[in-house]
Each structure stands twice: as C-alpha cells, then as structure tokens.
Amino acid sequence: MSSPAPFNEELWFAIAEPSRRKLIEVLLLKGEATASRLADDVPFSRQAVSKHIAVLKRAGLVKERKTGKEVRFSLSPEGLSAAAQELSQAATLWDERLQKIKQIAETLHQEGSV
Numbered sequence: 414m415s416s417p418a419p420f421n422e423e424l425w426f427a428i429a430e431p432s433r434r435k436l437i438e439v440l441l442l443k444g445e446a447t448a449s450r451l452a453d454d455v456p457f458s459r460q461a462v463s464k465h466i467a468v469l470k471r472a473g474l475v476k477e478r479k480t481g482k483e484v485r486f487s488l489s490p491e492g493l494s495a496a497a498q499e500l501s502q503a504a505t506l507w508d509e510r511l512q513k514i515k516q517i518a519e520t521l522h523q524e525g526s527v
Contacts, residue, residue, distance in 0.1 A: 420503065424496055427472035432457060433465045437474065437488065445478070445487040472496075 427433055432455070439454045440446065448466060452459040466486055469475040473492035478485045 421472070421495075421499055423468075423472040424474070424499060427468050427474060428496070430465070430468070432461070433469055436462065436465055436469065440475070440486065440488045445485045447483055447485055451486070 428437075435455055436451060439451055443450075443454065448459050448462045451466070452462045455462065466475055466477075470477065474489055474496060475486050475492070476489045478487070
C-alpha cells in the first residue's frame with residue numbers, strides 16, 4: 414500500500430459544504446458572475462454567497478476579477494485540475510484500503526474465524 418500523501422485540508426473543507434458545491438455548479442453553468450448574480454441562482458443570501466466564495470478562493474477553486482467597482486468570480490481551471498487530481502489520489506488510497514480490508518476478511522473467513 415502506498416503511503417498517504419498529505420491532503421489539502423482547505424480543499425476538502427471547501428467541497429464538504431453543499432452550498433459551496435452548488436456555487437461551483439452555478440459557476441460551471443453560468444461562467445463569470447458577481448456575488449449578487451450568484452445569489453439570484455442559489456437559495457441563500459448575497460452575504461452567504463460572499464462567505465462561501467471566500468472559502469472557495471482560499472481553496473484555489475475560484476478566482477476574482479475586478480472591473481471598476483464590480484468583482485466578478487469564476488472557476489479557476491488550475492484549481493479545479495488540482496482538486497480533481499487530489500480527489501483521484503484519495504479514491505486510489507481508499508481503494509487500496511478497502512482491498513486490504515477485503516483481504517483480511519477473506520483470510521479470517523478461510524481460517525474459520527468469521
């Protein structure tokens with residue numbers, strides 16, 4: 414079994430919240446948008462959108478672009494790529510762990526312990 418790589422805790426924290434995943438989905442569908450525009454497409458306030466966007470920015474999933482007084486948010490292709498890679502690594506790690514558990518269970522069954 415390979416040794417686990419350290420995980421990006423900010424990424425996992427960011428995607429653990431369903432509201433933030435909804436914002437990612439909206440940004441995927443709509444592209445760049447202001448917090449007010451995003452609030453039109455989700456069931457929570459503009460203030461909540463801003464707080465969730467801040468978490469997504471810290472995790473590297475969202476970037477901002479200032480145009481005059483407006484701040485527009487979009488998904489970060491680099492951040493999404495890094496997130497996909499980390500999720501893939503986590504899936505591989507869990508597959509390895511589950512395989513090990515299966516081997517232990519089969520050994521115990523063959524020995525008559527179960």
